[in-house]
Amino acid sequence: MSWRRYCATGEDTNVAGEEFALVLRPGDVILLSGQLGAGKTTFAQGVARGLGVVERVTSPTFTMVREHECLNDRGISKLHHADVYRVGSLDEVVDLALGELVEESAVALVEWGEIASSVFGLEVMNVDFSIDENEGRALEVTGALTNGRNSELDAWTEQ
Numbered sequence: 610m611s612w613r614r615y616c617a618t619g620e621d622t623n624v625a626g627e628e629f630a631l632v633l634r635p636g637d638v639i640l641l642s643g644q645l646g647a648g649k650t651t652f653a654q655g656v657a658r659g660l661g662v663v664e665r666v667t668s669p670t671f672t673m674v675r676e677h678e679c680l681n682d683r684g685i686s687k688l689h690h691a692d693v694y695r696v697g698s699l700d701e702v703v704d705l706a707l708g709e710l711v712e713e714s715a716v717a718l719v720e721w722g723e724i725a726s727s728v729f730g731l732e733v734m735n736v737d738f739s740i741d742e743n744e745g746r747a748l749e750v751t752g753a754l755t756n757g758r759n760s761e762l763d764a765w766t767e768q
């Protein structure tokens with residue numbers, strides 16, 4: 610199964626992220642993939658808003674991983690936001706301890722996550738971003754973690 614949503618503007622991508630927060634549960638790992646500038650960080654900022662992150666969320670390109678406290682009533686107390694674009698080797702992935710991003714009461718969003726997907730196994734959701742000829746972004750959600758969440762994902766798609 611896959612779910613699509615088209616975002617004509619950056620604000621649309623942000624709102625798509627905010628509403629995607631309604632699909633999320635504690636312990637989730639979401640891999641964001643798509644070319645440079647495809648909208649991964651914009652989406653992550655929306656997710657953060659949806660999860661009740663108060664502080665400003667910026668791109669973790671150079672720090673690789675950032676952690677944000679969340680304030681919501683859904684049992685998600687932390688958002689890990691990672692960007693593994695600059696990760697050069699599997700050794701570095703191991704050094705970053707990306708596996709530790711998987712936490713019972715946290716959600717992890719990983720930009721360029723496809724690079725490190727072997728670390729996370731199959732129990733993930735993938736959000737793939739592609740840029741169309743009008744500079745809009747087509748988002749597609751797939752992955753084993755979508756199982757049992759059809760109604761939430763249908764609602765996300767139909768906005």
Ligand SMILES: Nc1ncnc2c1ncn2[C@@H]1O[C@H](COP(=O)(O)OP(=O)(O)OP(=O)(O)O)[C@@H](O)[C@H]1O
Nearest residue numbers: 616617618619622645646647648649650651745746
């Ligand atoms: N649907 C959209 N339509 C038009 N512009 C968009 C859309 N979504 C995001 N953008 C814009 O694209 C630019 C790059 O977005 P963003 O930084 O989120 O991409 P990214 O995938 O995180 O890039 P990187 O690979 O460098 O991390 C921003 O200026 C953002 O506002």
Ligand SMILES: [Mg+2]
Nearest residue numbers: 649650668720
């Ligand atoms: Mg980014």
